[in-house]
Amino acid sequence: MKLLFKQRIFSWLDSYDIYDEKGETVYTVKGQLSFGHKLFIYNKYGEHLGTIKEEILTFLPRFALYENDEYIGKITKEFTFFKPKFILDYKDWQIEGNFWEWDYQIVDYSGNIIGLINKEIFHMSDTYSLTIEHDEDAFYVLMIVLAIDAQKCSRNK
Template sequence: MRLMFKQRFFSWFDSYDIYDENGTAVYTVCGRQAWGHKLEIYDNSGNPLATLREQVLTFLPRFAIQIGGETVGTITKDFTFFKPSFSVDCNGWHVEGSFLEWDYSIISQTGSVVARIEKQLFHFTDTYLIDVADGQDSLLALMVVLAIDAVKCSKNKG
């Protein structure tokens, strides 16, 4: 399953539209006012699915994952020098980034590729392509991309 993650051009808070390979909107992400990033994910009918909330006052960036109103785990940026990486503690995924921080791979505990994330250059807003091996992993893979984008956004502001 291929998703296109596209930040809205004019938006007060972080807002994104997520499209499938046919150009159909499958998710909408709305940023909410909070201390740190708070991103709510809705399906194409406007039903709430999940929330990604930055946990503040931590040494490295960390985000709580809430699905269906229940906290299921965290996404944490790992301490690295050259290539960014993240850990997802609810299922053992590990995220490895490229040196330029444009491309990422989500790797399962068994070493298989769950998803590939590719930043699209030459767009006015942040745009990513997400190739997910199993469509059932698309929501959590999207949350990983949101966390990566939030970390990059915070780094560019500071």
């Protein structure tokens, strides 16, 4: 499965549209004003699917993840020098980026690829292409890319 993740240019808060290969909206993400990032994920019918909340006052970036309103785990950035690395604690997935922090690979602990995240650089807003091996993992890969983009945004402020 492939998804295209595009941030809306003219929005006061974080706001994203996620499209499938046919160009149809699959998910919509809306931010809420709060301390740290707080993002709500909706399906194409406007039904709430999940929430990502940045945990503030931590040494390294950390985000709590909720499916509907139930806490399912967290994604935490690991301390590294050259390549960014994240750990997703509830699925035992690892996320490692390249030096430029544009491309990421999500793997399980056996080394199986779960998904690939590629930042497209010639766009006015943040745009990512997501390649997901299994359709049932699409929502979780989306949560990962949202958390990565949010931590990059927080770091650049």
